[in-house]
Amino acid sequence: xxxxxxxxxxxxxxxxxxxxxxxxxxxxSLSYVSADIAYGQGPALSNPQMQVSDFVIxxxxxxxxxxxxxxxxxxxxxxxxxxxxxxxTIDTVPVGKSYLLTQVYGSYFQGHTIIANGQNVTxxxxxxxxxxxxxxATLTVLLEDNVLKQGPNTIQILRxxxxxxxxxxxxILVNWQHQLTx
Numbered sequence: 001x002x003x004x005x006x007x008x009x010x011x012x013x014x015x016x017x018x019x020x021x022x023x024x025x026x027x028x029s030l031s032y033v034s035a036d037i038a039y040g041q042g043p044a045l046s047n048p049q050m051q052v053s054d055f056v057i058x059x060x061x062x063x064x065x066x067x068x069x070x071x072x073x074x075x076x077x078x079x080x081x082x083x084x085x086x087x088x089t090i091d092t093v094p095v096g097k098s099y100l101l102t103q104v105y106g107s108y109f110q111g112h113t114i115i116a117n118g119q120n121v122t123x124x125x126x127x128x129x130x131x132x133x134x135x136x137a138t139l140t141v142l143l144e145d146n147v148l149k150q151g152p153n154t155i156q157i158l159r160x161x162x163x164x165x166x167x168x169x170x171x172i173l174v175n176w177q178h179q180l181t182x
Contacts, residue, residue: 049180050179051095052177052180053176053178054090054092054176055173055175055176056089056174057171057172057174058171058172058173059086059171060083061170062077062079062083062084063076063078063168064080064081064166064167064168065159065166066081066161066164067166071167071168073105076168076169080159082158083156083169085154086155086156087153087154088154088155089153090148090150090153092150093150094150094177094178095177095178095179096145097143097145098148098174098176099143099175100140100143100172100174101138101175102138102140102169102173103136103137103169103171104131104168104169105136105169106135107130107167108165109160110160112157112158112159112160114158117147118154121141123141128141131167143176148174
């Protein structure tokens with residue numbers, strides 16, 4: 001039993017490291033700037049603009065599902081079919097597309113929904129979910145322009161009630177781009 005627990009802890013730590021590396025790569029990929037403009041050797045611009053990315057981590061820590069006893073996770077509040085609504089603040093004006101990285105454990109089925117600022121941001125194909133039994137996964141949800149806004153924002157998760165799925169949601173990383181005036 002102790003060896004199994006140690007293996008699960010090692011596996012979880014490995015996934016956490018992978019998620020952190022993935023987040024860093026995502027941040028760098030959204031903040032690309034032409035080397036010419038970055039070093040002032042490009043075309044003459046009176047007020048050059050560059051886009052940079054920013055992020056906020058929204059701690060969810062909730063258990064969604066039709067059976068509270070299906071997953072033993074006392075530090076995750078059981079909420080049934082609908083998570084609490086979580087608030088986060090963006091202090092810049094988001095431009096372009098954004099994305100969410102969602103840490104999910106134990107989801108067997110797809111079709112769960114994420115609501116951001118009152119909008120369903122998951123794919124019409126219902127591709128949010130399905131991490132597999134006993135697995136943590138980081139699921140990516142792309143956001144269209146104008147979903148996120150400067151100031152207060154909200155996020156909520158709805159379980160697909162047509163399934164018997166029970167899963168944990170740990171954190172959601174919200175990543176967006178904004179203009180940086182030089």
